[in-house]
Amino acid sequence: MELTQRQKIIFKTIVDEFTRCAEPVGSKTLMKLLDFPVSSATIRNEMAVLEKVGLLEKTHTSSGRVPSQKGYRYYVENLMETNLDANVKHSLQQVFSERHYSLDEVVEKSCDILSHMTNLTSIVLGPDSRSQKLQHVQLIPISEKSAVGIIVTDQGHTENKVFDFGTEVSVQDIKTCTDLLNDQLVGTPISEVVDKMKEIEPLMAAKVVRHEVLFEAFVTAFMRFATEKVKVSGRSNMLYQPEFSDLNKLKELMAVLESSSLFHQWTDQKDNVAIQIDQRNELLQIGDCSVVTTKFHYNNDEEGQLMVVGPNRMQYSKVVALMDYMSSVIEDVFAQKGGGNDDEQKE
Structure with a gap:
């Protein structure tokens, strides 16, 4: 037209x-x-x-x-004109440059900022590591009862976790366990590592004195690593949108936002209309709701997504400008930190 x-x-x-x-x-x-x-x-x-x-x-x-x-x-x-205030840009840069953030921390903080600044619901999907393969495992003792576990994939994704064993574990046990895992698990898809560990548990029991403690620690770490990284923030913002004054409609939307599987079903419906805004941003119309998505790269091989969910009546210029700039800041942070190694993550 x-x-x-x-x-x-x-x-x-x-x-x-x-x-x-x-x-x-x-x-x-x-x-x-x-x-x-x-x-x-x-x-x-x-x-x-x-x-x-x-x-x-x-x-x-x-x-x-x-x-x-x-x-x-x-x-x-x-x-649409997407201009972001210089003060907002400076504030975002400051937030993410304050210190070294792990991937999970970036996902969480990005989500909270988006929901706060748009007064809508935000969703951030971190890179999906499940299809990647295990390349290396390392366990470094930091005390008699704790160690740092390092998991590296074939695509360069690294995650660290501090293991608090609750009991003393010898350096020899830690070395034997690490050698065994690298020998038996390297090349295994992350999504299959836990099942493979259960298969080699008898072998671990025969070689490692405190095998129960180490086995449980690594199983927990790999299960978490293979879980899709999803963060949702600002669900309650939908309560203040006049489009969702209908209680049944609001309940349906809340159910979708509570479940990652329901959310994927909701966004994959054949009647949805997708509009490619540019190479990075997309608008998805789902009935009287809209989802704006923006991609960001964690490293050369891994990709995440920022999403904002709200009524069709959303301030698209502000939302897209904010998401686009935030994704650029995230990429800059990880580029400066050497590809997003999570060497300061502790749980």
């Missing part, structure tokens, strides 16, 4: 105003907002054209108009 320049300005103004205040926008309001002189009758005529081509809709409760799903898509693809 080809709009005139005036129609584009009027439509963009309607979208910007409606996403800000959630109230249908009428001709009198537009007369005050537009920075060029135009009569109320002319505005109404232009709004009628925009409604005819499917970009605007009438509401039952007002003479004003609201953007349609198609209208939001047109706005995102053709009219």
